[in-house]
Structures are given as structure tokens and as C-alpha cells.
Amino acid sequence: MTTKERLKLKDLKLGYLREYFSPLFNLFKPKKKISNIADLKDFIHKKSAWITQMTLYGYLKTRMGAKYILMFENEIFLKSVEKAKWNIYMVAIQDLTLFALSYLKSAQIFNATENANEIFKEILDAEGENKLPLDIRQKAESDFTERLSKINWLTHHYSLPFNDSALALYHWSPIADELKTLDRNIVLNSMILKWDNIEKEFKELINF
Numbered sequence: 001m002t003t004k005e006r007l008k009l010k011d012l013k014l015g016y017l018r019e020y021f022s023p024l025f026n027l028f029k030p031k032k033k034i035s036n037i038a039d040l041k042d043f044i045h046k047k048s049a050w051i052t053q054m055t056l057y058g059y060l061k062t063r064m065g066a067k068y069i070l071m072f073e074n075e076i077f078l079k080s081v082e083k084a085k086w087n088i089y090m091v092a093i094q095d096l097t098l099f100a101l102s103y104l105k106s107a108q109i110f111n112a113t114e115n116a117n118e119i120f121k122e123i124l125d126a127e128g129e130n131k132l133p134l135d136i137r138q139k140a141e142s143d144f145t146e147r148l149s150k151i152n153w154l155t156h157h158y159s160l161p162f163n164d165s166a167l168a169l170y171h172w173s174p175i176a177d178e179l180k181t182l183d184r185n186i187v188l189n190s191m192i193l194k195w196d197n198i199e200k201e202f203k204e205l206i207n208f
Contacts, residue, residue: 004183025096034208037112037119040100043205045123047198048092055169055191056088063175065185077174084172087135090140091168093123094147095161102156103143105132110208113153120144 034040060081062114064071071077097120104110111117152159166188170180173187178189 022136031205032202033208034202034205037115040112041119041123041126041156043202044093044096044100044119045126047202048089048096048123051191051194051198052085052092055187055195056085056173059145059169059173059175059183059187059190064180080174083101083136084174086136087172088165090124090136090166091143092165093120094140094144095165096198097123097144098147098151099157099199102151102153102161103203104206104208105153106155106157109206116148117145160191162199165195166191 025160032039036042060071065188071081097116101116101119105113121141124140161183169191170184170187173180175183
């Protein structure tokens with residue numbers, strides 16, 4: 001392995017460690033009221049990242065047990081985790097954006113449904129061009145446009161709004177298929193339960 005490759009692997013390890021521990025620290029941060037579009041985008045951005053990190057890394061740690069620490073030495077595995085993270089995160093952002101806008105419209109609190117695509121893209125912009133892989137972003141934008149064409153804004157927020165990201169966690173987690181099959185219900189339910197807490201928090205923080 002060249003010096004450049006070793007440095008790249010080291011950066012990947014450090015980035016993974018920061019992402020693994022950051023959700024734990026975020027639990028103790030004060031909750032900010034959602035009073036405008038900027039607050040809404042910030043909430044969607046942070047909570048989508050939080051749930052992606054908690055569910056993906058939590059599942060990997062549970063499944064790998066004592067071998068979990070060895071992943072830090074495996075560049076191929078780290079890259080697969082990185083790919084999984086971005087793909088799950090993109091769907092999580094979609095789910096929370098659609099849920100939030102649907103709930104706000106249905107409850108007659110605030111209507112920004114016509115700006116859904118713009119809001120989604122601005123949230124992705126917050127990741128920066130050098131972090132979010134272009135191909136994953138392009139697919140996410142295409143998928144979101146398709147979902148917008150089919151959505152019923154008045155009913156979406158109570159019609160399994162987080163099902164897609166739960167399925168994305170199951171699909172993208174770098175775990176052997178024969179093991180994932182055994183875990184399917186546990187993995188899906190684990191993410192849905194965490195989304196339930198975010199949904200409750202969102203409703204409590206609305207202050208438009």
C-alpha cells in the first residue's frame with residue numbers, strides 16, 4: 001500500500017469514528033424550535049443524518065459482535081459502509097422531507113409542498129460537492145421527483161411515510177444476504193421505532 005493510499009484509509013477511518021460517535025453527543029444538544037423554512041431544512045438535514053448513523057452503525061455492530069473493530073482495518077469494507085451510508089441517507093432525507101411537508105399541509109400549519117423539490121435539493125447542497133458522490137445525488141434527485149409525482153400530500157404523513165428508508169437500510173447494509181434475511185423484521189422495526197421518536201419530536205418543535 002502506498003503512502004497516499006494509507007493516508008486515504010486513515011481519513012476514512014477517522015471520518016467513520018466521528019460519524020459513529022456524533023449521534024451520541026447530539027442526544028444532549030438543546031432542541032431548536034422549527035419556526036421557518038431554514039429551521040425545517042436544518043431539522044431534516046440533521047435528523048436524517050442521525051437516524052442513518054444510528055441504524056446503520058448500530059446494525060453493523062450488533063451483527064459483527066467482537067469482530068466489529070476489525071472493520072477499521074478493511075478498506076474494502078469501509079468503502080462499502082460509506083456507500084451504504086450515502087444511499088440510506090438520501091432516502092432518509094426524502095422520507096423526512098415528504099413527511100414534514102405533508103404533515104404541515106394536512107394540519108393547515110404551513111404549506112410549502114410546491115417548493116418540495118427546491119427544499120430537497122438545498123438540503124443536499126449542505127453536504128457540499130466534495131462529500132456527496134455525484135452519482136448518488138443524481139439518483140436521489142431522480143427518485144425524489146418520481147415520488148413527488150405520486151404523492152398525496154394530505155394523507156402521506158400517516159401512510160407509512162418512513163417505509164422507504166427502512167427498506168434502504170435493509171437493502172444497503174453490507175451484511176451477507178443470508179444473515180440479512182434472518183434480520184429483516186428486526187432491522188425494519190428498529191428504524192421505524194427511531195423514526196417514531198423523530199416524528200414526535202418534530203410535532204413538539206413546530207412553531208410556525
